[in-house]
Amino acid sequence: MAQVLVVTSGKGGVGKTTTTAALGAALAQHGQRVVVVDFDVGLRNLDLVMGAERRVVYDLTYVAQGNVRLHQALIRDRRIETLFLLAASQTRDKDALSEEGVERVIKELRASFDWVICDSPAGIERGATLAMRFADLAVVVTNPEVSSVRDSDRIIGLLDAKTEKAARGERMDKHLLLTRYDPIRAGRGDMLRIEDVMDILSIPLLAVIPESEDVLRASNLGSPITLASPKSAPARAYDEAAQRLMGVDKPVSIPNGRNGFLTKLFGRRAA
Amino acid sequence: MTAVAQPASFQFCGRSFLAFVLKPKMPTSEWIAEADKWLCRSPGFFSGKPVVVDVSELLLSKDEAAGLIADLGMRNIRVMGMLGTDDRLADPALPPLLSPVGKTEFQVPSETPDPQPLPATVGAAASSLLIDSPVRSGQSLFHEGDVTVIGSVSSGAEIVASGSIHIYGTLRGRVLAGADGNAKAHIFCRRLEAELIAIDGYYRMADDISSFHGKAVHAWLDDGALTIKALD
Numbered sequence: 001m002a003q004v005l006v007v008t009s010g011k012g013g014v015g016k017t018t019t020t021a022a023l024g025a026a027l028a029q030h031g032q033r034v035v036v037v038d039f040d041v042g043l044r045n046l047d048l049v050m051g052a053e054r055r056v057v058y059d060l061t062y063v064a065q066g067n068v069r070l071h072q073a074l075i076r077d078r079r080i081e082t083l084f085l086l087a088a089s090q091t092r093d094k095d096a097l098s099e100e101g102v103e104r105v106i107k108e109l110r111a112s113f114d115w116v117i118c119d120s121p122a123g124i125e126r127g128a129t130l131a132m133r134f135a136d137l138a139v140v141v142t143n144p145e146v147s148s149v150r151d152s153d154r155i156i157g158l159l160d161a162k163t164e165k166a167a168r169g170e171r172m173d174k175h176l177l178l179t180r181y182d183p184i185r186a187g188r189g190d191m192l193r194i195e196d197v198m199d200i201l202s203i204p205l206l207a208v209i210p211e212s213e214d215v216l217r218a219s220n221l222g223s224p225i226t227l228a229s230p231k232s233a234p235a236r237a238y239d240e241a242a243q244r245l246m247g248v249d250k251p252v253s254i255p256n257g258r259n260g261f262l263t264k265l266f267g268r269r270a271a
Numbered sequence: 272m273t274a275v276a277q278p279a280s281f282q283f284c285g286r287s288f289l290a291f292v293l294k295p296k297m298p299t300s301e302w303i304a305e306a307d308k309w310l311c312r313s314p315g316f317f318s319g320k321p322v323v324v325d326v327s328e329l330l331l332s333k334d335e336a337a338g339l340i341a342d343l344g345m346r347n348i349r350v351m352g353m354l355g356t357d358d359r360l361a362d363p364a365l366p367p368l369l370s371p372v373g374k375t376e377f378q379v380p381s382e383t384p385d386p387q388p389l390p391a392t393v394g395a396a397a398s399s400l401l402i403d404s405p406v407r408s409g410q411s412l413f414h415e416g417d418v419t420v421i422g423s424v425s426s427g428a429e430i431v432a433s434g435s436i437h438i439y440g441t442l443r444g445r446v447l448a449g450a451d452g453n454a455k456a457h458i459f460c461r462r463l464e465a466e467l468i469a470i471d472g473y474y475r476m477a478d479d480i481s482s483f484h485g486k487a488v489h490a491w492l493d494d495g496a497l498t499i500k501a502l503d
Contacts (some may be wrong), residue, residue: 153425157407
């Protein structure tokens with residue numbers, strides 16, 4: 001049974017695209033058939049982070065409008081066989097996507113994949129609501145700072161209101177993924193603590209991704225972090241998140257205050 | 272929002288009462304005869320008790336209605352109101368027209384989430400609303416009556432109620448109780464971190480109530496002054 005997962009946040013720049021790529025790759029590394037879909041029409045980025053920017057011929061808007069077949073637009077990852085990308089258009093805007101078109105594409109993707117991961121654009125407008133519309137579950141990406149948390153709260157409200165699942169009267173599964181967490185700064189009070197964020201958002205915690213320069217490096221290399229540096233702390237946190245999504249029951253690793261310091265001294269050993 | 276302080280000697284309040292409801296059927300003469308038989312067995316059953324007549328199954332003119340009321344009056348049945356009719360029977364000579372209470376509404380502006388995710392109006396009285404999930408940022412909720420939230424009210428969320436508001440969680444948003452001029456409304460919350468609280472138009476902002484930040488509180492209007500007391 002395919003699962004449609006939307007990666008969303010409300011606020012921009014918190015790590016939705018990075019998370020989409022990392023979770024997609026991690027799930028595929030566990031043998032799942034995964035497609036990552038970029039819904040950010042007009043500002044596409046997922047192809048860059050996946051390292052497929054020079055292979056995009058057709059994109060989501062072509063398929064949604066029925067101009068090309070789905071398999072013509074799917075781009076298979078060169079590193080993992082079971083990972084595919086459906087890119088967004090860079091030249092069109094969000095109005096190029098119709099709800100019926102998106103519904104048809106998602107339905108078709110459900111038939112051939114285990115996971116359909118939708119990378120939502122920032123904001124709460126049409127693009128974001130279309131990305132979440134047909135999802136079964138949501139990963140809410142949040143930074144430990146107040147504006148990001150408030151925007152995530154807003155998005156959670158929309159997930160409970162504007163999705164097909166909510167319209168059917170079912171409750172949407174929502175998971176919190178906290179990115180760019182720095183335990184030392186949280187300890188000093190410069191950053192919200194994990195407990196504070198969870199208290200405000202009151203949804204279950206999927207993973208805490210520590211702040212790390214590896215993430216930026218991986219993005220610029222065009223490789224999901226779980227492929228670029230699989231031993232790094234963020235990659236391991238994303239891998240855990242993927243396993244948890246697959247139903248593996250394991251506690252969430254919380255980066256502790258010594259990590260940043262120890263990793264600098266001893267290489268990336270301490271989790 | 273404005274509020275006008277009322278002189279203490281002239282006060283309004285709403286109360287609910289129980290009353291018998293009689294539902295006459297056509298033809299009314301036969302129904303009266305039936306009633307007479309019944310009253311023979313229990314004379315004085317209705318005397319001194321409030322009675323409402325439901326005329327929804329009758330087609331009456333004002334005169335016929337007056338006749339029915341008079342017939343009942345002769346049998347010691349004092350009619351305090353009529354139910355189930357429209358303005359056609361509105362007349363100073365006739366008992367006032369009543370409508371059952373308990374119409375509750377749960378409105379959310381169309382741009383914000385629709386009513387489906389939030390409402391969990393179970394087992395509560397008609398005029399009170401129980402919400403068993405957090406009220407999220409950007410959601411706003413209007414209700415005629417009391418509102419109880421089991422969960423938190425986020426920063427950027429808003430609850431407006433004509434009655435009292437109870438929050439069994441952290442209150443970070445805005446709450447406005449007694450919004451249509453009810454100075455007797457109260458606000459309770461488990462943890463106060465509100466942006467604004469208001470009762471009957473009298474409001475306090477976060478900075479005014481910072482000494483209660485993080486505390487469980489009870490807020491009410493004391494002679495036009497919004498008063499807050501810590502609960503523990």
